[in-house]
Structure formats: C-alpha cells, structure tokens
Amino acid sequence: MTDRKTRLATVWLDGCSGCHMSLLDTDERLIEVAKRVDVVWGPLVDHKEFPADVDVTLVEGAISSVADLDRIKVVRARTGILVSLGDCAVTGNVPALRNRFGAGAVLRRAYLENETLDAQIPRQVVPELLPMARPVHEVVPVDVFVPGCPPSADLIFSVLSDLLEGKRPTPAAIFG
C-alpha cells in the first residue's frame, strides 16, 4: 500500500461484540496501528452511511437479519479486503444455533413465552430475522478468515499488521 493511511472499517453484525473487545485487547499496540490507519467506520463512528473506498473491513458477527444482509452487501461493494473476524462471521457460531429450530421458534421464545406483559413479536424497529443465520462468506465473497471465539488479540494484531503491510495473511487459528 502507498503512503496514504489505510482506510479501515469494522462492522458489527450478529455477534456479541467480543471480537471488537479482543481487537481492543491489543492494548498499546493499537497506538501503532492507529498511526497507520484511518478508522472510517465502526460501532463508535457516527456516520449514517458506510463510506466508499474502504481498504480493509473487519466484520464481526453472522448474517442474521434483513438489515445484516443489506449492510454486508454495501460493505462488500465498497471494501477492498473483507475480513471475517471471529467464529460468528466465519461459521455462524452461536447465532446459527437457532437454524435447527427456525427464526419463528426463537422469536416466540424471546417475545411471547418469556414475556408476561403485552407479549407480542415486534414488527417495527427490530429488523426482521432471516430464516437462517449464515456465515458471511455464504452471502458475499470473503477474502480473509480469522476464526476464534473470539480470535485472540495477538492473532488479530498479526492479521492487521500483515494487511497493513500489503500481505495477505493466512491465519493459523482454532475455532472456538
């Protein structure tokens, strides 16, 4: 990559934010990274729209809802290197546990059976669930996979370092 700072985005889909936490766990090494990147999008970046010409996007979480699906398509279109970060993005992991029962069963359990007051399945604000929660690469092409629940801070740092140096990392990582 050229002298210009790498435009980095991180996206939080259906995950627990653990992967983002693990990213933050790189601690002081973050300062090193920060010097070389522009964080153009992330859970704490207050933009309405995903920016164009992003070099690297880290995606945490599975594709579980209509909103996730719409989002990832935009992200893919505007990103150079798309990274599936963590097991939910790579395998579906915990969000995909529901796939054996279907979205309806999950909604009933959450909004009807466990609710005593005015039980109803929300139709607004909360985006509609897809029938199946899917790993990111089943929906759009993914360039780099970083398994782990969450991936360790060291792993994330090495992946990031490789990417910043223009290398395509092949992380040796364990699921779970």
Next chain:
Amino acid sequence: MTIEDLRTIAENERQAQKKFQHHVCVCIAAGCLSSGADQVRDAIKKEVAEAGMAGEVLVKGVGCMGLCSAGPLVSVETEDQLFANVTPEDASELVRSIDTGTADLKHCDTAVPFFERQQKIVLENSGKIDPERIEDYISNDGYRALVTAITEMTPPEIVALMVKSGLRGRGGAGYPTGLKWSTVSKTGEQAKYVICNADEGDPGAFMDRAVLESDPHRVLEGMAIAAYAVGAQNGFIYVRAEYPLAVKHLKTAIKQAERLGLLGNNICNSRFSFHVDIRLGAGAFVCGEETALIASIEGQRGAPRPRPPYPAQEGLWNCPTLINNVETFANVAPIVRNGAAWFAAIGTEKSKGTKVFALAGRVANTGLIEVPMGITLREIIHEIGGGIPDGKQYKAVQTGGPSGGCIPEQHLDSPVDYESLARIGSIMGSGGMIVMDETSCMVDVAKYFMEFCASESCGKCVPCRTGTRQMLAILEKITAGEATAADLALLEELCDLVKNTSLCGLGQSAPNPVVTTLKYFHDEYDRHISGEGCPICKEHAASSAEVSQ
C-alpha cells in the same frame, strides 16, 4: 452319479416330453407373472384338460423369454409360435387352434432383430425349460459339465480352462474370473467358501433375477464347478429378499440337486463335497459390494471394508472366498462343456462371450437381452430395441446402473465391452441399460441417480456419506433454477473429491452420472443456471401441476 446316470435321466425326460405332440410354454418369470401369467397358465391347463388333450399337450411354466414388455408371453414350441399379451380368456382360442397353428391371437414375430441379433449362452434355457424340474435341465445338457469336471478333470485343469476362456466378472468390474479362481485355489488346503452374488441392487436391473428364476440349476452347477476348482466345501447364494420367486426356485433346485447327489457330500462318489445355502439380503444396494456382502452373511452391518485383503485371501469368516456374480457362474458350465476356445471366439479381444442386459426406458422393445460383447450401442438400441418410440429423438443411454455414465449420440457406435465403455466415461456394470429420449432433462437424471447413491451410501466413509449429500443439494438447487456458476464449480470439485477419496466402489463411482452429463450435456446445466430455464423441467412442472389439479 455318473455320466451314464445323467444320460439316462436326460433320455427318460426326452422320451417323456416327446409323448406330447405340443409343448406350450408359459413364461412365469417375474415380468410376465406381474401381468397375470400364472392365471394364463392355469387357464390353458384347464382348457387342455376340458378338451381331453392332456395326453397330447404339455403345458409348462418356464422362465423369461426376454420381451417382458409384451407379457404374458406364451410359446407353442412345436409350432414355433410366440404369442404376446395373452390373457386367460385367450386360452380356449389357443387350445382350439393348436393343431392348425392359426390362433387368432397377438403373434410375436420372432424373425426380427430383437430375437435374431441375440446370442444366448447364459439364457440358452431361459424360456424353454421348467425351472422347477431338474430333469428338464438335465435333458438340456445340464450338470454334464459338473460331472465331467469332477470325474475327468483336475481342479488346476478347470482353473486353466477358465483362464483360457477369457471370462470376466459380470458383476461390474470385469475382473478376470480365471485369475480370481486361481488366487483362491492357491491358498492351500483349508476351509474356503464360494459365494454367488445375487444382490442385484441397481434400480431397473433384473438380469440376475431372470437367470435365477428361469434356470437356477445353471448357477448351482457353475458354483459347484467353481468349488471343485478352488477347493471350497461350502457355498452361499446371497439373494435379495425382494426376489421371492428366485428364492423359491433356488430352494427347489438345491433340494433336487442334493437328492440326485449333484450337491452335498461326496458328489459323484468323489471326495468332493459341496453344500449350498441361501442368505437373504435386506435390499441395501451397498450389500452387493463384496466385502459388505460378506459382512452381511457374517451377521454384521453391511458396510464395506478396505481391500486388500481381498476376499480371495481373507473373505467370509477370514477364509479365502471366491465371490462371483450370478451371470459369471451361469457362463461356467457352457465353457466346461464346449471348451475355452469356443467361448473365447465370441466377443472382442479383451471382452469375451456375451452379456445380458436389462433394456429399459424409452425404446420400443424393453426386456432382457443377451448379446455378444463388441456389439455397438446403436445396434442394441436401434435394432434390438427397435429404436425410440413415438417419433422422439434419442438423447442418452445409461449403462452400469446408478454409478454408470450417460452416453450421448456421438458415442453410439462405441462397442459394448469393458474398456470401450470405460473410455467414454461409463461402465459395463452388471447390465442395466436405460435409454432416454428428448423428454428427459439430463440434470434431473443426474439428480435421480445421486439421490439413489446418497441414500444408499453405507455412511462409513466421510466423502461418500456427506459428499454425495452435498452434491445432491447442489443438483436440487440447479433443477430448482436457483443455482449459480459457483455452485456448478463446487459440484465439479465434489465429483473429484468423492471419486478419489471414497472407500468403496459406491462412492468412487457415484459421481459418474454427474461427470458424464457435465461432459456431454453441459448446455443443459447452463440452461438451468442462466435464468433461461430448462424447457423440459418447465413442461414437467406444468403437467404435474395439471395432474394435481
């Protein structure tokens, strides 16, 4: 039992049959039986009795005559006439005109390619003799080969004869039979077994069933000669339980052969003893694979195990075991009777003899045929089979059952032998032959066979168990018009993986229908994924929607 005894039985039988002026043979093999042949036979018998002709007309139930699609078939042997689609109501007409041979019934012309292009060795008695009477078999040269073998030949001589004949296994892989016998015979003096593989699990195949129903003694004789040659004392016939008539005829045949001392202890007063038992298979396709079949006889789950060791070295209960297909055994007696050179003169350089096929699908004449190796597919389909009916266009022929390949027009002149079929991506298999015309969608065909393999996979090894399921899912996606080019690439990748990494022949050949349809009919796959859609599938969908309305 000596050759003379055998001759006496044969002579007596011939004399007894000669007393009758007319021989009426009613096919009561499964094909004709399913269209009521037993009632036809009973009706004819009744008519004969009522006409007071019981002393002149012999009515017998016989095995398959081949043209199953025109059943029930009745032949009046003495007049050389064959009647098709006979009903019990036709009985009186048949008997009334038996002297004049002018019955006003549906005649079957036997001077047509369907009959004339065939060459019968395995089926020589089929449709002629009463499979439930050993005497009828003996009067047609039956058991002469066995008695000659035991009394005049040494086991090594018989093995050498089989090697020279060039006979290859008819169960699918075409392994040289003589070589297999030789391996088993060289394992020294110990308990050995002979197994006849009559599992016949290919959908649409019924060659082995027909042989067992029509001429069971021929298979027993072949097994006994094999046992003598390799030094085995016990044998099993593993036959699927869905073949009750075959089992019945086999049971009768075994009892009769034992009674005459042609099976059992000290056959022909020699030191050679051979006992045959029947084992019923529960209808799992994979149990036709030899190691799975052996596990099943041993009372274990029918799943293949890696080879080597081959059954010839370590088979049933870890003893050397000779396992051959029904049709392979059915070729043995004629080879012993007529010599290796006679057999080797039929067929091609590497594929000797004849092959029985169950011709099915979109051809005018469906049924059982026996043809010399080396005949072309075109001859089988367009001459013997009578071409494609209803003015439709030929599209493909599938040989070799669920794991065979689909062969397009451009390869129709390819000869039918083991090597040539393999070269064009298919296999000889056990003899299933399904013809398809323009109304078949080849992706749908591939899906059908994949569904069969996926559900018949024994589940032991990973690539076959789950790989076939993944392939099936992709094929379903394609036929539903939901697939992309990426799915097609994944399908091809899975073909390669499953073929090269599966444990047994089922998995190794399960991709064949997909591979050949991808090769020869790629445009049909493209049509499904391009959004253009497949006109054939659309038509099917429309007509099935009509039906459901």
Next chain:
Amino acid sequence: MTKAPVRIKTLTIDGREVGAREDQTILDVARENHIFIPTLCDLPGLTAVGACRLCLVEVRGVNRLLPACVTAVAEGMEVSVSSERIDRYRRSILELLFAERNHVCSVCVTNGHCDLQSLALKLGMTHVHFPYQYPRLPVDASHERFVVDHNRCILCTRCVRVCDEIEGAHTWDVMSRGVDCRVITDLAEPWGKSESCTGCGKCVQVCPTGALSEKGKSVAEMSKRRQFLPYLTLMREARR
C-alpha cells in the same frame, strides 16, 4: 511358542528412508518416525477401519490414493504423505464433517481438547466452503454418568470398536444409512436403559470429539484420558 522371523522392509516416506516390520502399516511407520499423517478414525489399539479418509497418501506407481492406516508397507514403496492435492482433499473432508452436523466449538464441552478442532487448525482449515446442513439431532442424557450429543458425532466408530474389542460389551453400533447414520446403544434404546453397557466409560475417553462426554462438564471442561488403551493392548499382547 516359536514365532516366524519378522521380515524387515525398507521404504521411503517423503524421501526419507525408513525401515519397517512387514506387518506394519504406512501409518505405523510414519508415527514411529514422527512423520505426521492426519487421522481421525484410527486409534492405536483398535482395529483400523479406513473410514475417515484423512490419512490418504500417494504411493508412487499406484494411481489411487491409499489410506495409510490400513495399507501394509512393501519393499521399495515410495510414499508421499502430503501434496497440494492431498492437502486440499483433507481440508475438504474436514470441512464436510464440520458442515454435516452442528459443531459450535465455542459452546462445546471439548472446546480446546477436541481432535477434530485441532486437526482443523493443523491442516489450515480457515472456514467451511460447503453449505452447512444444520440437521436436527438429539442429545441423549439418559445415562447416569455420560451424555451422547449426536450434533458432534463424526461417525468414526471409535466408541463402537473400543466397546466391542476392548470392553467386550458391544453396546454401541451404527444404524441407518448415509447422512442418517447414527451411533446407537443396544437396539437404539436410550443409553440409560442399555443392559449391555457396563458403564466403563471407555467410549467417552476414546471419542475424538464432544459427542461423548461425562456429565457435569461445562464448556471446554471435557478432556479425554486415553492412557488405558495402550496399556490394555500391551498387556493383552504380552499374554498371547
């Protein structure tokens, strides 16, 4: 008892010359020489079945791939345990296993102690490129001490073999065909109702995954103790 003299064969594995007894398999020799060949169904002490197909190797002059766990050594054999093609096949086979049932390592009792999981790491499997199947499979917790979770079973039949060959109970077997295959206790009775099960727990210890586990173990708490197997096999051989 006099034994026939054991003959020695020489072969090469990945170019390395190695010696082997004639009754050894390629896998035996590779292990003795610390050459890694991935395996899942094989476990020393149990009959090899050649089912997982991960140990496939190339042998020069043979056009098929051969399973190292059941292929006997031969004089002059030239074995390659790894190549671009084999490595790709192995990863695909692993992926097929992950896609076949429901492996959610992060919430699994054997997380961190699982043969399947660690092989995925070792063979560089970063994701599963086949669609996940998500079958609905039961968990049988009827046994007082053990649990079988079919979601994690890879049908390696180690449990079946240890129970039959070592414990002598033959409680386990496999039922059905294709992807419907399932390990069963007795005649597909709940494990807790099994009359043949002695409760020895050998199956649990040899199971490569989280399919068989001890009760009371939470996520990542179940590690397997397999020391008994080499010990028992050794003692048995000594008695022969």
